[in-house]
Amino acid sequence: xxxxxxxxxxxxxxxxxxxxxxxxxxxxxxxxxxxxxxxxxxxxxxxxxxxxxxxxxxxxxxxxxxxxxxxxxxxxxxxxxxxxxxxxxxxxxxxxxxxxxxxxxxxxxxxxxxxxxxxxxxxxxxxxxxxxxxxx
Numbered sequence: 842x843x844x845x846x847x848x849x850x851x852x853x854x855x856x857x858x859x860x861x862x863x864x865x866x867x868x869x870x871x872x873x874x875x876x877x878x879x880x881x882x883x884x885x886x887x888x889x890x891x892x893x894x895x896x897x898x899x900x901x902x903x904x905x906x907x908x909x910x911x912x913x914x915x916x917x918x919x920x921x922x923x924x925x926x927x928x929x930x931x932x933x934x935x936x937x938x939x940x941x942x943x944x945x946x947x948x949x950x951x952x953x954x955x956x957x958x959x960x961x962x963x964x965x966x967x968x969x970x971x972x973x974x975x976x977x
Contacts, residue, residue: 847906861892869951875944900926931958
């Protein structure tokens with residue numbers, strides 16, 4: 842992986858994670874009983890799927906990007922990436938559970954937004970992104 846492709850991959854995943862979370866905040870505020878028949882139903886599910894996909898192998902991707910960008914302290918980063926992987930796994934579990942439902946209510950999404958796992962994941966991503974942005 843080159844530094845340029847590393848930066849592109851980081852941006853793509855960060856956009857999917859942040860975009861999914863931002864859409865969830867807006868959807869939660871709508872007070873909908875279900876996404877079935879809602880104007881933004883496909884948009885919600887699309888963002889949740891992108892969010893989920895961005896979490897797949899996220900820690901491994903960050904490690905590869907860190908190597909490509911010449912980040913110092915990779916041993917310390919590896920320890921933190923274990924935490925990130927656990928939070929990503931927990932977040933994926935809830936996203937997949939919600940996506941499997943025939944209808945997604947605003948309350949369901951609001952509960953995801955409040956999830957300690959999702960909040961921890963966002964913090965993990967922000968910390969690692971900042972470290973990787975400051976490399977080279």
